[in-house]
Amino acid sequence: MGKRNRTSLLPINLPQLQNLIKRDPISYKRDFLQQYRHYESQLDIFKLKPDEEAEEFGNLITFISQVAQCYLQETSSFPQQIINLLSENYQILNPNLRKTMVQTLVLLRNKDIIPSVTLLSLFFTLFRTRDKQLRELLYTYIVTDIKNQNTKHKNNKLNKTLQSFMYTMLQGQQQQQQQNNVKIGGERTNSEMSENSIAAKKSLDVCIELYRKGIWNDAKTVNVIAEACFHQVTKIRVTAIQFFLGSNQEQDDESSEDERPLPNIKRLQHVNQINKTKKSRKRKLEKALVTIRKKELQKHKAENFNFSALHLLNDPQGFSEKLFSTLTNSQFNDRFEIKILSLNLISRIIGIHKLVLLNFYSYLQRYLQPHQRDVTLVLVILAQACHELVPPDVLEPVIRVIANSFVSDHCANEVMTAGLNAIREICTRQPLAIDATLLQDLTEYSKDKNKGVMMAARSLIGLFREINPELLKRKDRGKIASMNLKDFKPLQYGQVRAMEQIEGIELLEEYKLQSSLGDDEHEDEWAGWEIASDDSSSDEGWINVPSDDDQDIVVSDSSDEEIDKNNIDVTEKSVEEKQISTLAMTQLLTPADFAKLNELKLEHKAEQIVDGSKRKRSSTQDEPSDIIDVNTITGPRKKSKQDYEERVESIKAGREGREKYGGSKGKKIEGASTTNKEKARNKAFMMVIHKKNALHKKKISLREKQIQLTKRVSNKRKSKKK
Numbered sequence: 001m002g003k004r005n006r007t008s009l010l011p012i013n014l015p016q017l018q019n020l021i022k023r024d025p026i027s028y029k030r031d032f033l034q035q036y037r038h039y040e041s042q043l044d045i046f047k048l049k050p051d052e053e054a055e056e057f058g059n060l061i062t063f064i065s066q067v068a069q070c071y072l073q074e075t076s077s078f079p080q081q082i083i084n085l086l087s088e089n090y091q092i093l094n095p096n097l098r099k100t101m102v103q104t105l106v107l108l109r110n111k112d113i114i115p116s117v118t119l120l121s122l123f124f125t126l127f128r129t130r131d132k133q134l135r136e137l138l139y140t141y142i143v144t145d146i147k148n149q150n151t152k153h154k155n156n157k158l159n160k161t162l163q164s165f166m167y168t169m170l171q172g173q174q175q176q177q178q179q180n181n182v183k184i185g186g187e188r189t190n191s192e193m194s195e196n197s198i199a200a201k202k203s204l205d206v207c208i209e210l211y212r213k214g215i216w217n218d219a220k221t222v223n224v225i226a227e228a229c230f231h232q233v234t235k236i237r238v239t240a241i242q243f244f245l246g247s248n249q250e251q252d253d254e255s256s257e258d259e260r261p262l263p264n265i266k267r268l269q270h271v272n273q274i275n276k277t278k279k280s281r282k283r284k285l286e287k288a289l290v291t292i293r294k295k296e297l298q299k300h301k302a303e304n305f306n307f308s309a310l311h312l313l314n315d316p317q318g319f320s321e322k323l324f325s326t327l328t329n330s331q332f333n334d335r336f337e338i339k340i341l342s343l344n345l346i347s348r349i350i351g352i353h354k355l356v357l358l359n360f361y362s363y364l365q366r367y368l369q370p371h372q373r374d375v376t377l378v379l380v381i382l383a384q385a386c387h388e389l390v391p392p393d394v395l396e397p398v399i400r401v402i403a404n405s406f407v408s409d410h411c412a413n414e415v416m417t418a419g420l421n422a423i424r425e426i427c428t429r430q431p432l433a434i435d436a437t438l439l440q441d442l443t444e445y446s447k448d449k450n451k452g453v454m455m456a457a458r459s460l461i462g463l464f465r466e467i468n469p470e471l472l473k474r475k476d477r478g479k480i481a482s483m484n485l486k487d488f489k490p491l492q493y494g495q496v497r498a499m500e501q502i503e504g505i506e507l508l509e510e511y512k513l514q515s516s517l518g519d520d521e522h523e524d525e526w527a528g529w530e531i532a533s534d535d536s537s538s539d540e541g542w543i544n545v546p547s548d549d550d551q552d553i554v555v556s557d558s559s560d561e562e563i564d565k566n567n568i569d570v571t572e573k574s575v576e577e578k579q580i581s582t583l584a585m586t587q588l589l590t591p592a593d594f595a596k597l598n599e600l601k602l603e604h605k606a607e608q609i610v611d612g613s614k615r616k617r618s619s620t621q622d623e624p625s626d627i628i629d630v631n632t633i634t635g636p637r638k639k640s641k642q643d644y645e646e647r648v649e650s651i652k653a654g655r656e657g658r659e660k661y662g663g664s665k666g667k668k669i670e671g672a673s674t675t676n677k678e679k680a681r682n683k684a685f686m687m688v689i690h691k692k693n694a695l696h697k698k699k700i701s702l703r704e705k706q707i708q709l710t711k712r713v714s715n716k717r718k719s720k721k722k
Contacts, residue, residue, distance in 0.1 A: 420456035
């Protein structure tokens with residue numbers, strides 16, 4: 001009787017029927033077909049009024065999606081029917097029913113019933129809906145699904161299809177936005193967050209998130225995002241610009257999150273042994289072990305270098321020119337904050353790719369005033385856009401404007417510090433941008449009373465001692481720069497100083513001469529290093545290359561021994577250069593040699609610091625970075641003294657949550673435990689008689705008692721005077 005009643009209730013109780021079908025699909029096929037015919041009839045009715053709630057229809061969709069893998073042939077048309085319903089009526093569907101349909105398609109995709117390209121293309125279209133929760137659900141699923149598709153290997157077919165789809169989506173929305181823009185009273189009015197704008201914004205967010213996760217980190221993705229920098233919608237344009245400005249920073253933030261302190265395994269094991277065994281404590285220990293194993297694997301994993309997104313632009317020059325034209329275009333009448341973002345991006349591209357955009361520097365001159373908002377950021381942007389290929393004639397008037405507006409006696413100390421630091425950063429990248437007269441005027445501030453101004457001026461002197469001491473006054477050149485001034489030749493515009501040898505190789509050669517390493521020790525240095533061997537040449541052994549030092553030098557006893565001192569100096573220099581380069585030419589340096597070379601360079605640098613001498617700036621070290629921090633321009637600032645009102649406010653803030661005339665230490669929360677010192681006061685004497693303090697009081701001498709009494713009396717007198 002019970003079995004017949006259960007069978008009669010199956011058409012109504014869909015969860016129970018679903019459970020039975022998953023256990024025995026063949027026996028309940030007739031019941032499923034009955035429900036499927038009911039679904040088809042409900043589908044025809046729903047198409048007449050797609051805006052209805054249709055709760056029963058939603059239950060049928062969920063039921064069929066759960067058991068679709070059991071009847072693939074019968075439900076072959078079911079996924080396409082749901083896709084058609086969503087693509088045609090997604091704006092007018094009931095929110096709950098629309099979410100049910102999306103979850104149904106996700107379930108079918110997880111069972112490999114729907115191809116990924118079909119579903120993801122539909123979900124990108126559904127970004128146009130006004131349902132914010134649904135958009136977040138779609139965004140999360142799209143990122144997760146694409147990540148799973150590229151876990152084992154890159155799915156290039158899927159990636160190219162979706163990237164092209166998103167590119168056409170961004171371009172199509174922008175073209176439609178340009179057509180729909182209407183000007184009323186000279187102002188541009190557009191529905192920036194229309195349906196197409198929302199879809200374009202979410203598509204852009206997907207691209208950015210996949211790039212940050214290292215899934216779509218190719219040039220095509222970067223250039224799709226780069227096209228969004230010229231979008232008509234401000235929100236989309238700002239998102240794309242912030243991606244290029246903050247991609248490196250966010251990668252550093254993620255790496256800093258990975259450097260969190262590891263759990264203390266010994267402590268967890270000790271707690272697990274002495275305490276009562278619990279499943280939660282055991283799971284915590286296992287989780288900590290897994291975390292430590294992952295950290296160890298990451299340490300031994302090969303480093304994967306991620307190129308900055310700015311290096312992957314197809315046409316940096318065209319991109320920077322087009323973005324700069326938007327600043328002067330009346331169609332993009334943006335706020336000052338957005339203009340600063342665009343200028344910052346342009347300056348970074350110019351500095352990284354060594355571009356020449358001459359109008360950019362004259363455009364920035366209008367913002368070079370001390371009262372300008374975010375003027376330190378403007379100075380940073382200007383310095384970032386300077387490099388050795390910028391003509392000095394273009395930068396000279398800019399430096400002159402900074403010197404006249406920022407570095408003068410009527411300016412505040414902070415303003416003068418920012419101006420001097422900005423000039424220093426510009427000259428670091430283009431030393432020819434300043435003349436000797438202006439430089440010598442600026443270096444006079446090295447004796448200023450303000451510490452920030454003094455340090456900024458001295459840093460300018462230190463810079464030109466290395467790059468061009470001829471421009472400095474004789475008293476500012478220093479001893480080392482003055483001694484090397486005869487041999488110094490400043491670089492001209494466009495000239496590059498090429499490296500002739502490995503830096504610091506002379507230190508390694510000197511070390512080998514002193515330690516007199518033999519061939520046996522030299523071969524042992526390869527032990528412990530992984531090297532790539534070539535079968536064709538691995539059996540041939542070392543190749544001995546004759547050096548110039550091994551040849552006998554014949555000195556003739558002729559009367560021509562009187563030679564000019566200049567020629568002697570030239571020959572000595574050439575001999576030194578040959579000696580420096582012989583080690584790299586005659587021997588194959590091992591990995592141990594390079595490790596020792598780095599160690600010797602560090603020791604040499606430490607010795608120079610101890611001796612008070614500074615190493616000359618080389619082409620490979622101390623190069624200016626692509627990004628400048630604002631603190632580099634502002635410099636160190638002395639904390640200003642508080643006035644009376646600020647001091648009173650800080651005193652009142654310190655009294656909050658504290659009893660009157662009470663200290664900050666001690667018990668603050670009611671019901672909290674007391675300290676051991678407070679507990680000892682209330683203990684019975686027999687409990688503390690064996691303590692060291694009590695035993696010491698018994699053995700105390702009369703003299704010590706007198707000293708303690710004197711201290712107590714003096715402390716009481718002091719407290720009464722207060």
